[in-house]
Amino acid sequence: xxxERRGAGALLALIIMFTLSACALLAFRxxxxxxxxxLFGVGSAFLILLSYNLAALIFRHIDRITIVxxxxxxSIGLVMLARLNMDTAVRHLTWLALGTAVLFITVxxxxxxxxxxxxxxxxxxxxxxxxxxxxxxxxxxxxxxxWVFIGQFSxxxxxxxxxxxxxxxxxxxxxxxxxxxxxxxxVFTAVSVFTLVLSNDLGGALLYSGTFLIMFFAGTGRTLLTxxxxxxxxxxxxxxxxxxxxxxxxxxxxxxxWMYHRTQGYQIVQGLMAIAAGGLFxxxxxxxxxxxxxxxxxxxxxxxxxxxxxxxFGIVTILAYLVFIIxxxxxxxxxxxxxxxxxxxxxxxxxxxxSFIIIGGVIKLIPLTGITLPFISAGxxxxxxxxxxxxxxxxxxxxxxxxxxxxxxxxxxxxV
Amino acid sequence: xxxxxxxxIRTLLVVFCxxxxxxxxxxxxxxxxxxxxxxxxxxxPRLRNIQESVDPGxxxxxxxxxxxxxxxxxxxxxxxxxxxxxxxxxxxDSYGMxxxxxxxxxxxxxxFNKDTVTRIIDLISGSERRxxxxxxxxxxxxxxxxxxxxxxxxxxxxxxxxxxxxxLASVSSPAFDPADMEVFLKGGGESELVNRAFSGxxxxxxxxKIITSAALIEKGMAGFEATCTGSTEIGGKTIKxxxxxxxxxxKDALRHSCNVYFAHASExxxxxxxxxxxxxxxxxxxxxxxxxxxxQSVFNTSANASDNAWAAIGQYHDLLSPxxxxxxxxxxxxxxxxxxxxxxxSVSDGGKQTVxxxxxxxxxxxxxxxxxxxxxxxxxxxxxxxxAAIKNVAVGGKTGTAQIEDKNGKAEHAWFIGxxxxxKHPLCIAVLMERAGSxxxxxxxxARSVLRKAIELGY
Numbered sequence: 001x002x003x004e005r006r007g008a009g010a011l012l013a014l015i016i017m018f019t020l021s022a023c024a025l026l027a028f029r030x031x032x033x034x035x036x037x038x039l040f041g042v043g044s045a046f047l048i049l050l051s052y053n054l055a056a057l058i059f060r061h062i063d064r065i066t067i068v069x070x071x072x073x074x075s076i077g078l079v080m081l082a083r084l085n086m087d088t089a090v091r092h093l094t095w096l097a098l099g100t101a102v103l104f105i106t107v108x109x110x111x112x113x114x115x116x117x118x119x120x121x122x123x124x125x126x127x128x129x130x131x132x133x134x135x136x137x138x139x140x141x142x143x144x145x146x147w148v149f150i151g152q153f154s155x156x157x158x159x160x161x162x163x164x165x166x167x168x169x170x171x172x173x174x175x176x177x178x179x180x181x182x183x184x185x186x187v188f189t190a191v192s193v194f195t196l197v198l199s200n201d202l203g204g205a206l207l208y209s210g211t212f213l214i215m216f217f218a219g220t221g222r223t224l225l226t227x228x229x230x231x232x233x234x235x236x237x238x239x240x241x242x243x244x245x246x247x248x249x250x251x252x253x254x255x256x257x258w259m260y261h262r263t264q265g266y267q268i269v270q271g272l273m274a275i276a277a278g279g280l281f282x283x284x285x286x287x288x289x290x291x292x293x294x295x296x297x298x299x300x301x302x303x304x305x306x307x308x309x310x311x312x313f314g315i316v317t318i319l320a321y322l323v324f325i326i327x328x329x330x331x332x333x334x335x336x337x338x339x340x341x342x343x344x345x346x347x348x349x350x351x352x353x354x355s356f357i358i359i360g361g362v363i364k365l366i367p368l369t370g371i372t373l374p375f376i377s378a379g380x381x382x383x384x385x386x387x388x389x390x391x392x393x394x395x396x397x398x399x400x401x402x403x404x405x406x407x408x409x410x411x412x413x414x415x416v
Numbered sequence: 417x418x419x420x421x422x423x424x425i426r427t428l429l430v431v432f433c434x435x436x437x438x439x440x441x442x443x444x445x446x447x448x449x450x451x452x453x454x455x456x457x458x459x460x461p462r463l464r465n466i467q468e469s470v471d472p473g474x475x476x477x478x479x480x481x482x483x484x485x486x487x488x489x490x491x492x493x494x495x496x497x498x499x500x501x502x503x504x505x506x507x508x509d510s511y512g513m514x515x516x517x518x519x520x521x522x523x524x525x526x527x528f529n530k531d532t533v534t535r536i537i538d539l540i541s542g543s544e545r546r547x548x549x550x551x552x553x554x555x556x557x558x559x560x561x562x563x564x565x566x567x568x569x570x571x572x573x574x575x576x577x578x579x580x581x582x583x584l585a586s587v588s589s590p591a592f593d594p595a596d597m598e599v600f601l602k603g604g605g606e607s608e609l610v611n612r613a614f615s616g617x618x619x620x621x622x623x624x625k626i627i628t629s630a631a632l633i634e635k636g637m638a639g640f641e642a643t644c645t646g647s648t649e650i651g652g653k654t655i656k657x658x659x660x661x662x663x664x665x666x667k668d669a670l671r672h673s674c675n676v677y678f679a680h681a682s683e684x685x686x687x688x689x690x691x692x693x694x695x696x697x698x699x700x701x702x703x704x705x706x707x708x709x710x711x712q713s714v715f716n717t718s719a720n721a722s723d724n725a726w727a728a729i730g731q732y733h734d735l736l737s738p739x740x741x742x743x744x745x746x747x748x749x750x751x752x753x754x755x756x757x758x759x760x761x762s763v764s765d766g767g768k769q770t771v772x773x774x775x776x777x778x779x780x781x782x783x784x785x786x787x788x789x790x791x792x793x794x795x796x797x798x799x800x801x802x803x804a805a806i807k808n809v810a811v812g813g814k815t816g817t818a819q820i821e822d823k824n825g826k827a828e829h830a831w832f833i834g835x836x837x838x839x840k841h842p843l844c845i846a847v848l849m850e851r852a853g854s855x856x857x858x859x860x861x862x863a864r865s866v867l868r869k870a871i872e873l874g875y
Contacts, residue, residue: 221421275451276454311443314443318443360439
């Protein structure tokens with residue numbers, strides 16, 4: 001019996017080609033040769049190649065497709081950012097390098113740990129601390145109070161809290177915990193979500209509560225209770241619609257953004273125009289008009305991408321997320337313990353919900369709530385958090401692989 | 417226990433697949449359906465931005481006379497001021513403040529329609545970029561005549577070819593002067609920028625009786641008779657009529673535009689049949705036409721019998737745009753086939769002309785309109801619409817005097833919608849004059865003069 005590890009070399013080659021040619025195109029724009037952009041392209045390609053090969057070398061059982069997809073998405077981000085703003089792009093590349101290191105470290109940690117025991121309560125405190133700290137001290141950027149500045153350095157604590165939230169949730173759903181612990185966890189979730197709503201971080205609130213519900217369903221299998229939870233969530237949503245004017249505004253804009261095209265609806269209207277301007281095949285890299293779109297490097301990067309590369313490419317991007325989800329959930333199903341399965345499941349759900357919420361918001365399928373598009377949007381903390389979540393998924397994948405190998409070798413087979 | 421978890425994960429895998437497929441499908445659908453519309457909004461900065469690097473093409477009317485052209489690097493509008501104002505809403509302004517041809521057909525005028533390869537070649541060769549010329553279906557002379565026919569009243573006139581759907585004239589008054597937008601750029605002006613012909617929604621008044629008549633005929637109630645004593649009571653409220661018409665059938669009632677008859681007829685018929693017919697004539701329907709953005713016409717029913725009676729005679733919540741009214745008249749003339757309104761005739765690029773006009777059927781509300789047609793012709797020959805009659809021409813039509821009440825007090829909008837029943841002159845028309853009083857006295861003569869002009873011009 002031979003177990004073959006599927007490689008993703010062809011896809012990787014495609015990504016490298018995409019990055020290099022796109023950056024070359026950007027470098028040759030404006031009748032000159034921008035050496036910076038060319039170097040950036042080479043640097044990005046090099047980092048992606050190095051990271052992939054290093055990952056495959058260190059962790060023999062890492063899931064190649066998952067990691068290649070996340071570098072594919074990251075390369076789209078790098079190219080778009082190089083086109084929009086070189087400084088942001090360089091920073092994004094740096095964060096990608098750092099994030100890759102975080103990914104590796106997370107894989108190692110997850111591989112070792114069975115669950116985090118008492119540490120979970122510390123993490124819960126940390127999550128609450130981070131969120132409440134954000135609420136109290138954060139500065140408002142783009143409507144949401146989720147940026148904390150420490151000197152020159154700025155970061156979004158809610159992004160870091162996301163990773164711990166997944167670990168804590170996996171712990172509580174992995175086994176039947178005593179009642180006080182459950183109550184403790186329920187209060188923790190409620191307070192987290194409420195703090196996010198108060199900070200006007202509606203995207204974050206939706207993400208946390210959605211992930212919680214999905215994990216609750218998977219962990220307990222109580223369909224009725226899940227729907228009850230969904231009901232509570234809806235009631236909460238309706239209540240916040242009536243309580244908070246900013247929630248109300250969002251919904252009104254969603255219903256008819258064109259009525260508010262000069263004011264609050266400005267960004268979504270500009271995004272829709274950009275998507276329409278691109279058409280099926282796009283205006284071409286560098287030939288769009290992304291400066292009209294606010295927050296084009298972050299929340300609205302999907303609109304920029306659609307304008308320049310076309311809707312077809314936008315659809316490819318969405319499908320890339322879907323493949324990522326499918327791989328993640330397969331890894332979850334192969335996991336050896338309930339805790340591992342829930343861990344991967346939670347991480348995958350969080351990333352997929354996040355991409356769904358923001359893409360759906362930009363294309364006006366659902367009300368817009370500002371969050372980043374995982375791997376693509378600029379934003380250091382967000383990229384690091386996303387890669388840490390990938391680290392969780394890959395950590396369990398490596399565990400699964402080692403277990404499979406052990407069993408196969410014991411049965412007299414080999415792993416190639 | 418483990419298996420339960422696996423099963424749940426699998427369930428959610430399906431859910432996620434559905435969600436993301438939903439994203440893909442929605443993205444494709446929404447861009448296909450609304451993409452063009454999103455792009456051509458006046459607020460699109462791309463349209464303004466491109467004017468710096470591309471010379472827009474000319475806009476011509478169907479006879480080839482230039483309505484806008486480039487001269488020494490600036491945009492020149494047709495010289496005659498009243499023509500300029502008459503075509504203003506159709507042609508639009510160049511600042512993106514209205515939905516005129518300059519915005520609607522920006523794709524052609526600025527060369528967005530050129531394929532990617534041509535665009536790349538243009539970009540590399542650095543050649544002067546010039547957009548394509550656009551020829552509209554309107555005739556500037558007819559527009560001017562229609563604008564004059566409004567006689568300074570606020571309102572709109574639309575003339576269409578009911579076989580092809582081509583809009584031959586569409587004017588909205590008061591009009592802005594596209595060559596002098598100073599006031600509007602500063603945020604001033606009043607309602608001049610609104611295209612009343614396409615986006616203005618007005619209570620249709622008695623013109624709606626055509627729809628109610630169609631519903632009666634459809635349900636085999638063409639023989640319904642009623643006696644008009646000048647007023648009647650329905651649902652505890654009085655419905656007044658313009659006169660005492662006595663005992664009358666459908667044809668006479670339409671000729672007299674008798675409120676009492678139609679109020680009773682709709683009560684016997686049931687409001688849902690009228691509602692159904694209105695929907696078949698594209699009321700309450702979001703219409704995504706290729707060339708035109710039209711306001712959505714409204715027909716609402718109520719739990720209250722008197723509201724419903726009012727609705728059946730074109731009051732209550734009923735709303736109709738002049739363009740839609742023109743399409744309705746056209747559908748009756750065209751044996752029940754309602755054509756989509758068209759504004760774009762052809763596009764020419766460097767001498768190569770491409771005909772863009774492709775007639776489309778918007779709806780087929782009726783199979784047989786012979787009786788309605790005869791009734792409407794009778795209404796012009798010997799009824800409320802007699803002021804629209806033209807010698808030796810079979811004009812059919814329906815007047816309307818819609819009662820309104822707003823902050824300026826009570827008033828009446830004058831309506832006339834009609835057609836010429838002749839294959840050589842397949843014309844339909846809608847005239848609306850705000851607060852102008854009786855439709856038969858004020859709108860019908862305007863329709864007559866515009867239709868005569870159209871025949872004179874050979875349409």
